Amino acid sequence: MAEHMDIRIYFEPEKPLDSEGDDIRLITIVPIAPDVPKTEPIECFLSEYCLNDEHFTPAYRRYLDDTAAVGASDDPEKRLHRHTSGHALGNWIQVSRFGDQVETNEPECRYEWGDYLALSYTWGDPSDLREITVNGQPLLITENLEACLRVLRSKKYTQHGWRFWIDAICINQKDIVERAGQVKRMREIYTRAWTPIIWIGEEENGSREALDLIVTLASEYASRDGVEKLTSTLHRNADYFGVGRWRALNNIVCRRYWRRLWILQEVALGRYTTPVLCGEKTLCWGQFARAFGVLKKTDEVINIYITNELKEASLPFDPVIWTNLGTVQEIQFHQDSHLSDKRIHTFRLISVSRSVLSTDPRDKVYGLLSLMDESIAALIKPDYTDSVENVYRSFALATVRATGSLDVIRHCVPTEGSDSPSWVPSLAAEPTGDAFTLRDDSFTTSGLSSASISTMSTSNLLSCRGFIADRIDGLGCMWSRNWDSGSVLQTQSTLNPYGTFEAAQEAIWKSMVACHASPTEYLEADYGSLLATPALAKADLPEQTPLKDLVASFIFDWCVQYLAGDAEFRVGGRRLKDYWWKEVLPEQIDVVHLRDALMQRDRINLSRRLFTTNMGYVGMALERVERGDAVAVLHGCSMPIVLRQSMDGESGDVRWRVVGDCYLHGIMNGEAMKWGRVAQDLILC
Numbered sequence: 001m002a003e004h005m006d007i008r009i010y011f012e013p014e015k016p017l018d019s020e021g022d023d024i025r026l027i028t029i030v031p032i033a034p035d036v037p038k039t040e041p042i043e044c045f046l047s048e049y050c051l052n053d054e055h056f057t058p059a060y061r062r063y064l065d066d067t068a069a070v071g072a073s074d075d076p077e078k079r080l081h082r083h084t085s086g087h088a089l090g091n092w093i094q095v096s097r098f099g100d101q102v103e104t105n106e107p108e109c110r111y112e113w114g115d116y117l118a119l120s121y122t123w124g125d126p127s128d129l130r131e132i133t134v135n136g137q138p139l140l141i142t143e144n145l146e147a148c149l150r151v152l153r154s155k156k157y158t159q160h161g162w163r164f165w166i167d168a169i170c171i172n173q174k175d176i177v178e179r180a181g182q183v184k185r186m187r188e189i190y191t192r193a194w195t196p197i198i199w200i201g202e203e204e205n206g207s208r209e210a211l212d213l214i215v216t217l218a219s220e221y222a223s224r225d226g227v228e229k230l231t232s233t234l235h236r237n238a239d240y241f242g243v244g245r246w247r248a249l250n251n252i253v254c255r256r257y258w259r260r261l262w263i264l265q266e267v268a269l270g271r272y273t274t275p276v277l278c279g280e281k282t283l284c285w286g287q288f289a290r291a292f293g294v295l296k297k298t299d300e301v302i303n304i305y306i307t308n309e310l311k312e313a314s315l316p317f318d319p320v321i322w323t324n325l326g327t328v329q330e331i332q333f334h335q336d337s338h339l340s341d342k343r344i345h346t347f348r349l350i351s352v353s354r355s356v357l358s359t360d361p362r363d364k365v366y367g368l369l370s371l372m373d374e375s376i377a378a379l380i381k382p383d384y385t386d387s388v389e390n391v392y393r394s395f396a397l398a399t400v401r402a403t404g405s406l407d408v409i410r411h412c413v414p415t416e417g418s419d420s421p422s423w424v425p426s427l428a429a430e431p432t433g434d435a436f437t438l439r440d441d442s443f444t445t446s447g448l449s450s451a452s453i454s455t456m457s458t459s460n461l462l463s464c465r466g467f468i469a470d471r472i473d474g475l476g477c478m479w480s481r482n483w484d485s486g487s488v489l490q491t492q493s494t495l496n497p498y499g500t501f502e503a504a505q506e507a508i509w510k511s512m513v514a515c516h517a518s519p520t521e522y523l524e525a526d527y528g529s530l531l532a533t534p535a536l537a538k539a540d541l542p543e544q545t546p547l548k549d550l551v552a553s554f555i556f557d558w559c560v561q562y563l564a565g566d567a568e569f570r571v572g573g574r575r576l577k578d579y580w581w582k583e584v585l586p587e588q589i590d591v592v593h594l595r596d597a598l599m600q601r602d603r604i605n606l607s608r609r610l611f612t613t614n615m616g617y618v619g620m621a622l623e624r625v626e627r628g629d630a631v632a633v634l635h636g637c638s639m640p641i642v643l644r645q646s647m648d649g650e651s652g653d654v655r656w657r658v659v660g661d662c663y664l665h666g667i668m669n670g671e672a673m674k675w676g677r678v679a680q681d682l683i684l685c
Contacts, residue, residue, distance in 0.1 A: 019178070024165060029164065032153055051188070056112070116162065119196075126142060128142060183382045190270070196267060209245050210249045213246075238308075306321075346372050346376055362388055393424045422659075469677065472625055472626065472627055473614050488565070496616055505531065527597040536589070562605060611625060619664035621662035629642050631643075635679065639661045
């Protein structure tokens with residue numbers, strides 16, 4: 001579903017849709033003959049169609065009832081989905097290296113009335129409108145949608161009568177009640193469609209060359225060692241892929257489409273073979289996901305080759321490229337989860353939703369309903385007359401009550417001057433350090449406990465069970481101050497709760513990556529080599545080797561600068577630099593694994609800093625924490641939460657404001673639950 005905008009409209013549906021019924025509106029685009037000018041006005045017909053099973057064709061019914069068919073299941077819902085999208089369409093719409101489309105083996109329609117595709121796109125400039133005809137009446141739509149319709153009407157599937165679900169036309173955007181009702185049906189609409197079909201815009205700014213490069217990156221460099229292969233190739237010949245290709249690719253990655261909130265569910269409910277249209281050219285979603293994944297794993301391509309080509313063209317670098325690459329990576333994660341029937345973490349959705357755009361801030365909740373756990377979604381009824389603050393508060397309470405987890409408060413971002421409760425995530429706010437990067441399902445700080453909450457007399461207060469485990473003591477250098485050692489607040493405690501030097505050393509590097517590795521089996525052996533980076537930076541390494549190239553990269557230099565800023569910071573009574581490797585041999589380092597470690601460290605340390613506690617523990621927390629803040633273990637929360645004490649001005653009762661989550665090595669797997677601390681009611685304000 002695209003973002004809502006108020007645009008002048010002449011055509012309006014005769015009657016509202018029943019949100020509880022099975023009918024949806026679909027458009028039929030009148031195709032044009034090859035010899036007709038492309039400037040010919042666009043004509044469409046809009047009608048209601050029923051998605052009820054009673055309208056399946058006899059052939060499709062036999063297919064669903066065939067227990068011997070590939071992918072057959074006793075679950076009627078799964079039997080339906082196995083033929084709703086994906087591989088059949090992938091065989092039908094084939095793509096070549098340059099995205100030229102070849103249509104063969106058109107599948108049979110599932111319904112007696114035909115079948116449909118669901119469009120995923122961005123509305124574009126609401127002031128730049130074009131007129132089309134719907135049911136003989138004029139309708140104003142945005143220029144970007146009109147350009148899409150011009151391309152679609154020449155496609156074979158349009159010429160063969162396939163219909164389209166397009167929100168700007170199929171939903172009465174002026175009817176708030178209808179719009180809210182259709183939002184609840186997004187999952188049904190996109191999963192029942194044969195497939196989503198993605199329109200990222202017209203061909204421009206070298207998009208043909210960019211698409212060619214995307215295919216190359218996806219097919220030749222998406223393996224685990226592909227990044228090393230790519231960077232080595234470029235170090236030998238910076239123009240290997242052709243001059244201007246990286247700038248063209250940058251233009252594709254920075255397109256507005258990738259920042260739309262609604263694509264999170266629209267594409268995630270599709271498949272690897274979902275077609276992506278850029279003008280007349282077509283690739284599949286999987287090629288974009290793989291190619292963008294390659295870029296996400298390397299800083300050199302963006303910080304050197306893309307940046308240099310932009311400079312040569314006197315164009316500015318737009319950091320949104322990092323955001324968009326991360327968004328596509330998250331969409332692919334959710335798509336994989338959806339196709340394998342794995343539970344999608346609502347809390348992970350919260351993080352990625354903050355980095356994308358929605359015209360209505362309430363859609364930061366409503367736009368995720370199709371991907372949420374069904375137990376949460378069932379408690380949320382879209383209401384565009386409700387206040388944004390109340391929508392977010394209701395969402396927070398729904399997630400706790402449905403899941404028994406307090407992890408939603410890990411995503412709270414204190415907003416300057418805001419009167420909102422600190423325990424309610426402000427989804428419209430840009431995140432300062434994404435909570436999901438500290439993992440979603442691997443920690444059990446509060447053991448097997450479930451959240452026990454109650455709302456107080458004022459809606460701004462939430463009572464939950466838990467205890468204060470420790471207090472923050474020392475604070476390491478800050479990313480926002482370029483890792484200046486002057487930002488360090490020195491540790492006062494000399495305790496080492498880990499017992500030995502080696503155990504404290506492990507606690508440090510595991511805190512640097514929040515004990516996260518992908519794949520996990522390399523964590524113990526290879527991520528510890530982060531503490532070898534200062535020695536590697538001084539080592540005499542052979543030229544034109546993967547290790548030498550990695551040591552020369554930005555991502556390596558940033559780690560060295562970070563460790564230098566914390567060199568005198570004390571953990572367990574010793575300086576951090578005392579824990580560094582003193583000597584290192586090249587053969588001790590696995591380059592691929594070290595790169596993974598450097599990328600994870602960079603991801604975790606964004607807006608975070610090392611910290612120590614009064615008991616001597618070491619961990620990683622958001623930069624905004626302060627000495628004296630409490631580290632709390634809250635029942636039903638997978639990670640420790642940093643709380644700041646405040647007093648009620650009238651009653652003098654203790655209140656706590658949520659500062660953020662943290663990684664504290666040594667209590668992440670429920671160890672503090674065995675300390676014998678008595679749980680109490682903590683009042684969050």
